[in-house]
Amino acid sequence: MAAAGRVLLILGLLCSLYGLGASIYGARRGDRAWVDSGRRAMYSLAGIAAVAFVILDVAFLSSDFSYKIVAEGSSSTTPTFYRAAAIWATQQGSLLLWVLLLSGWSSLALFLTRRKVREIVPYAQAVLFTLCTFFIGLNVLFANPFATSATAPTEGAGLDPLLRHTTMMVHPPMLYSGYTLLMVPFAFAVGALISGRLSAEWIQVTRRFALGAWLCLGIGILLGARWSYTELGWGGYWAWDPVENAALMPWLLSTAFIHSIMIQEKRGMLKVWNASLVLGTGVMAIVGTFLVRSGILSSIHAFVSDPTLNISFVALIAVMVIGSVGLVVWRRDSLRADARLDSMVSREAVFLFQNLLLVALTAVIFWVTFFPLISEAITGTQVSVGPPAFRPFVVPLALMVVLLSGVGPIIAWRRVTAAKLRRSFVFPLLAAAVALVALLIVPGVINHGFALAMFVFGTFVVASVAQEFFRGMRARQAMTSESPPVALGRLVVRNRRRYGGYIVHAGVALALIGVAASTSFQHSRTSSLSPGQSVRLDGYVIHYVRPTASASPQKISLGAWLDVTQGGHQVARLHTTYGLYPSQDPTLGPIGRFFNSGSNESRVGLKAGLTQDIWTVISPNVAPLGPIINQGDTLLTRLINKAQRLPLAQQTQELNRIFSVRDVIIQGLTQRYISHPWKATFLMIVSPLVTWLWLGAILAALGGLIALWPMPRRTRRTARLSGPGVRPPRAPDSVPPAEPVREPELV
Amino acid sequence: MEYVIVLIVLAVVIYAISSPFRADRRVIAGHPGQPGQPGQTGAPSPAAAVVHPSAPLTQDAVAELEAARDAKYREIRDAELDVRTGKLSDADYEALDGALRGEAVEILHALDEARKPV
Secondary structure, eight states, rough: OOOHHHHHHHHHHHHHHHEEEEEEEHHHHTOOOHHHHHHHHHHHHHHHHHHHHHHHHHHHTTTTTHHHHHHHHHHHSOOOOHHHHHHSSHHHHHHHHHHHHHHHHHHHHHHTTTOOOOTTEEEEHHHHHHHHHHHHHHHHTTOOTOOOSSOSSSSOOOOGGGSSHHHHHHHHHHHHHHHHHHHHHHHHHHHHHHHHHSSTHHHHEEEHHHHHHHHHHHHHHHHHHHHHHHSSSSSSOOOOOOOHHHHHHHHHHHHHHHHHHHHEEEEEEEEHHHHHHHHHHHHHHHHHHHHHOOOOOSSOOOOOOOOHHHHHHHHHHHHHHHHHHHHHHTTTTTTTTSSSSOOOOSSHHHHHHHHHHHHHHHHHHHHHHHHHHHHHHHSOOOOOOHHHHHHHHHHHOOOOOOOOHHHGGGSSSOOOOHHHHHHHHHHHHHHHHHHHHHEEEEEEGGHHHHHHHHHHHHHHHHHHHHHHHHHHHHHHHHHHHOOOOHHHHHHHHHHHHHHHHHHHHHHHHHHHHHOOOOOOHHHEEEEEEEEOEEETTTTEEEEEEEEEEEEEESSSSEEEEEEEEEEEEEEEEEEEEEOOOOOOGGOOTTTTHHHHSSSSOOOOEEEEOSSSSEEEEEEOOOGHHHHHHHHHHHHHHHHHHTTTOOOHHHHHHHHHHHHHHHHHHHHHHHHHHHHSSOOOEEEEEEEEEEHHHHHHHHHHHHHHHHHHOOOOOOEEEEEEEEEETOOOOOOOTTTTTTTEEEEOOOO | OHHHHHHHHHHHHHHHHHHOOOOOHHHHOTTTTTSSSSSSSOOOOOOOOHHOHHHHHHHHHHHHHHHHHHHHHHHHHHHHHHHHSSSOOOOOOOHHHHHHHHHHHHHHHHHHHHSSSO
């Protein structure tokens, strides 16, 4: 089936090239049939990519080690779920996933717009095919997922133990969905600029894709943070790693974009800004994809670097940047605003400031992330940057963004009077003031100014959102006499964009309160403990109860139970383990390959709560087992060499016996770890409000989903336009002065 | 087996990407038995044989105006929600609502014009 997969990839590349040509030809000739044929080529490409993906996944699930990437990235002992997902743990498989998702989302976008924006679609289609051609071209020419070995190994290398985590298997498809969904508004923006059709319609047809991209990227970032917190064993969830930043930057820009397009939809303003923003977001998505694969910046996440892929990506990014700048400059006259800002105290102004802050935040993160490369290029000296380099810039900008996210919902569009402004701000300001006073009483808080500011601003945001929900519910009740829960529910259902957005704001505020608290008020310590020993941390006593150990041919697990008490009362019982996975390298020895493979994973002991998390991870010391391991390796290696000189039938039997002895020895070693335990090193952390980060992020995702959900078609009622204050339309005299207007049901 | 899969995929792809051209040829050549369609008299309809140069433009203009109309309706709704939730004063709302509804009527008139047959 590998040959079939390879042929399908080539067929996909040809299909993509055809689609590109047909789209451009149809656009230039104004021939709808060619454009439609191109659209169907995209559907076909999605189908081809799906079949190729299934073939590859079947190879992983059936542990067909004749495929090189299956042998390198999986094993027969890898659990089924991880085997199915291991496909995108490889460079080649992840590129194929990119093609599948890009062609899939592109097919959806082209299907939904098949009868709309007809002048834009052919060019947008061509851009999407260009990107598809690039990625499938990489698979065909440089990163063939269907490459096979002449002699298939009997066993694979296995999945990296660090990736054996549910969140880590879902994390890449979510991120790639985000990146590929961003290509849709990017392509339509290019199409709008080329065709000169620069009304808000192209934004309306692609708005949901931008929002969907934001949602998927956000979920992907959240899953990555959760994996970091529970798996990597350092106690944190965000390290400002280049690959983490690679996902954050397009997410920040797409946040700016989904706000600023509202202004263009309503007022016809910010056209140049929006065009530049969406093009920049698309470029940043490709930069992010490049960062993960290139290895140009040191990262735990990166694939193995391939210079050929690097050059290809740099070329694509250069074309995208130059093309984007050229298009915006070319069409700058057509991108003039239809209206001006009515007032600096308006929602438009708040969105504009927020946009500037988000772009500034992205620029700062980009600069600091790439600084090692820039520095090396200029000075020849390699430098490394870590979290301290980001915080002085990111924190103040983030605080301002949070504050504005509370101001925006309570300010009207266009203009607001001073009296209304006062009325809208009273409750949120009061809530923030109460929070400030309450927090100043807490010892130590005043020493963490930024954290205190985040708590106060976050309270302001939550209060302003709560006020909006309350007032909206009361307004609806005044018109419909519904009960509060019904009024609230229908208010959200009928105003999904607005109230879904408010929920996002509240969720992000809660998440950032959690970030501020957990980073500023964390207590940690590293201690070496023997069973029976205890340490104190932040008012808790952490007691090492006993060691644990288990062994199987797939993994050795060494761990510990710890009791956490406070004031003599048990608060938690934590179990942390350290997993040792065997290497396939025979030079490490039959037993040593378990203990010296370098393939390890940590399982943290975690007691999570609304107010704080108690977290611990073990680093067991296996050095005392070293002499026994060496003796065992020497003995077993001698026996294996002897067995390999026997006739084949006897050889197999003898080797199986030797491996059984090996397993008994390993069991014995793990039992020795329990019966004669020695000191193990524990990292222990007590961290407040971490759970708020996860809950806030889930709330934000829920808000995004609500905002994304399409409105149902419902009965429209008519309203007459006659009456005082109505500006008469510029219409021929034969048109009556008062015209009935069909409008959707209000509130 | 694998080559069968590839051949099936290839056949489906060729069928899919060629279908717009086959549909075009059917319209130009005409199908008997379809009232009002070219083919009954054997002579192709000029409108069906040639894509009218302004048809897609008109459709695009209509779609653009419909999008503008929907956006204006949203603005009207947002303004009403703003006044009901106390963010807008009555005087500001009156002025804004009147302006928005006037803009909506203009769009509706333009839409009526765009929908008129060419």
